[in-house]
Amino acid sequence: MADIETTIGQVDPETGLKPMVINLGPQHPATHGVLRVRVALDGEQIRACEPIIGYLHTGIEKNCEDLTFNQAITLTDRMDYLSPITNNFGYVLGVEKLLGVEVPKRCQYIRVMFAELSRIASHLVWLGTAAMDMGAMSPFFYTMQQREQILDLIEMSAGTRMNPSYFRVGGLLNDLPPGFEEKLRAFLDGFPHWLQEYYALLDRNPIWIERLKGTAPITAEKALDYGWTGPLLRACGIPRDLRKTNPYSSYEDFDFDVITETDGDVYARYHVRMREMKESLKIVRQAIDNLPEGEWHVPGWKIYPPNKQEIGRNMEALIYHFKLFTEGIRVPAGEVYSAVEGPKGEIGYFIVSDGSGKPYRVRVRGPSFYNIAALPTLVQDKMLADVVAAIGSIDIVLGEVDR
Amino acid sequence: MAGVEDRPVLFASMKKLAQWAQSGSLWPAQFGLACCAIEMMATAASRFDLSRFGAEVMRASPRQADVMIVAGRVSQKMAPIVRELYDQMPEPKWVIAMGACASVGGVFNNYAIVQGVDRVVPVDIYVPGCPPTPEGLLEAVMQLQKKIRMGGRPMAPAMPSPEEVAQA
Numbered sequence: 001m002a003d004i005e006t007t008i009g010q011v012d013p014e015t016g017l018k019p020m021v022i023n024l025g026p027q028h029p030a031t032h033g034v035l036r037v038r039v040a041l042d043g044e045q046i047r048a049c050e051p052i053i054g055y056l057h058t059g060i061e062k063n064c065e066d067l068t069f070n071q072a073i074t075l076t077d078r079m080d081y082l083s084p085i086t087n088n089f090g091y092v093l094g095v096e097k098l099l100g101v102e103v104p105k106r107c108q109y110i111r112v113m114f115a116e117l118s119r120i121a122s123h124l125v126w127l128g129t130a131a132m133d134m135g136a137m138s139p140f141f142y143t144m145q146q147r148e149q150i151l152d153l154i155e156m157s158a159g160t161r162m163n164p165s166y167f168r169v170g171g172l173l174n175d176l177p178p179g180f181e182e183k184l185r186a187f188l189d190g191f192p193h194w195l196q197e198y199y200a201l202l203d204r205n206p207i208w209i210e211r212l213k214g215t216a217p218i219t220a221e222k223a224l225d226y227g228w229t230g231p232l233l234r235a236c237g238i239p240r241d242l243r244k245t246n247p248y249s250s251y252e253d254f255d256f257d258v259i260t261e262t263d264g265d266v267y268a269r270y271h272v273r274m275r276e277m278k279e280s281l282k283i284v285r286q287a288i289d290n291l292p293e294g295e296w297h298v299p300g301w302k303i304y305p306p307n308k309q310e311i312g313r314n315m316e317a318l319i320y321h322f323k324l325f326t327e328g329i330r331v332p333a334g335e336v337y338s339a340v341e342g343p344k345g346e347i348g349y350f351i352v353s354d355g356s357g358k359p360y361r362v363r364v365r366g367p368s369f370y371n372i373a374a375l376p377t378l379v380q381d382k383m384l385a386d387v388v389a390a391i392g393s394i395d396i397v398l399g400e401v402d403r
Numbered sequence: 404m405a406g407v408e409d410r411p412v413l414f415a416s417m418k419k420l421a422q423w424a425q426s427g428s429l430w431p432a433q434f435g436l437a438c439c440a441i442e443m444m445a446t447a448a449s450r451f452d453l454s455r456f457g458a459e460v461m462r463a464s465p466r467q468a469d470v471m472i473v474a475g476r477v478s479q480k481m482a483p484i485v486r487e488l489y490d491q492m493p494e495p496k497w498v499i500a501m502g503a504c505a506s507v508g509g510v511f512n513n514y515a516i517v518q519g520v521d522r523v524v525p526v527d528i529y530v531p532g533c534p535p536t537p538e539g540l541l542e543a544v545m546q547l548q549k550k551i552r553m554g555g556r557p558m559a560p561a562m563p564s565p566e567e568v569a570q571a
């Protein structure tokens with residue numbers, strides 16, 4: 001990996017020419033948002049490459065300090081907006097760890113279910129857009145159609161399609177609505193067919209294979225050095241999956257495989273994600289089949305607010321409600337790191353509480369931030385067009401990189 | 404339009420004709436910033452199908468576009484680029500501010516986010532929501548078409564009379 005500033009100045013002894021500098025983005029159709037990439041080219045070969053980030057810096061971490069613990073959930077939605085629910089997940093688990101509570105089994109199962117659904121939704125958007133980068137337009141229209149079904153399920157239970165803030169500290173926004181199960185089962189039954197359809201569109205397409213096989217490879221050691229996690233690391237052959245290694249929220253109850261591939265190139269990443277969708281489907285099916293009855297939030301009113309009927313009847317409930325919504329949940333002072341396996345890798349939250357109703361500090365480990373750092377290594381001495389394939393395969397979300 | 408086929412010549416005001424054509428084939432700049440861009444993608448995709456309104460030709464270059472859909476939050480670092488992209492678009496051009504962030508800064512009232520993209524470029528239509536539903540964006544496109552047919556232009560937004568509103 002060459003440093004771009006020194007590369008730009010180097011004169012080729014044979015031709016007497018300096019490398020050409022090309023700028024991609026921040027407005028570019030293949031950068032998946034507002035990423036900017038500077039590349040120094042020798043002909044079409046990349047001599048050096050530098051991703052420039054920060055065009056979507058939103059100050060989310062700082063803003064969290066200004067909101068109560070429950071309100072800050074809404075901001076976590078807006079980081080990785082392709083799967084907002086997994087963002088909520090890591091955060092609420094962290095706050096619950098600080099509080100020292102565990103949510104009932106039913107809630108844990110529902111959380112798992114939604115986390116896996118949004119993993120599928122995220123991978124679908126990735127598949128559609130990555131295929132579009134490679135010049136295949138039609139997969140996008142197919143994948144978005146299935147994604148809409150997942151969004152409908154989320155809308156049904158959380159009331160909004162994207163950015164649902166469905167998980168709350170100590171529970172959920174509400175229980176599964178009537179009619180949810182049938183709709184979910186219809187989706188589960190229909191989806192394998194569509195998965196086959198995606199394979200049919202891409203998997204035997206010679207252009208797709210030629211373009212992806214051997215493109216932007218990385219070794220497992222390098223990937224670990226860069227702090228890669230998630231499907232990208234698994235595509236290098238390392239079976240690291242927090243759902244298996246550090247099971248949270250009852251993941252130990254579910255039977256699923258950790259998907260790995262060995263090549264570490266774009267094609268391997270594509271296969272990992274495709275097969276992961278199948279595993280997620282398996283988990284969702286198990287969750288809905290074995291969904292326990294009972295409460296879906298922690299008992300008492302100290303953490304999870306009393307319901308509306310209770311407030312009308314009970315003075316004490318009214319007081320708790322008022323306290324929770326003005327001061328927020330009192331979280332004991334301390335600090336915690338909690339991480340979940342998101343669609344892009346390990347989403348970690350380091351939360352510090354000073355004992356008040358607002359977090360003192362929230363630091364986010366966004367997987368995309370670490371993943372994009374490896375871009376220069378991926379494309380070193382490759383063709384310019386491979387940059388697009390590499391960015392597509394990394395599946396970055398700039399909201400999470402810049403926060 | 405009954406009986407049109409019998410007439411060899413049609414008379415129309417050039418201005419009206421141009422407005423009709425412009426409103427029927429909007430070319431948005433393919434330019435997503437944040438979460439709202441995903442909903443913009445969903446609007447263009449199969450279920451909501453923006454092409455029903457003739458506005459699906461997303462152009463990657465602003466020089467080929469005439470509508471800028473500002474989909475997402477505009478950071479201080481991004482604001483000059485948004486302006487540059489707007490300046491690169493040929494006239495006549497329109498801007499849709501999609502979502503709470505692009506309209507007023509949304510939930511991010513802080514050091515990083517421009518409190519409304521109308522501080523940088525003139526906005527024709529504001530779409531509420533965080534993110535707006537695809538239906539919301541479709542409604543915005545329809546409103547913009549209405550505005551174009553009434554002769555609305557950026558910089559000098561025409562305030563139509565009630566009669567004109569009824570006509571359009």
Ligand code: SF4
Pocket residue numbers: 078163437438439474475476501502503504505509510532533534535
């Ligand atoms: S309005 Fe909401 S959905 Fe849209 S960019 Fe802002 S935070 Fe994201």
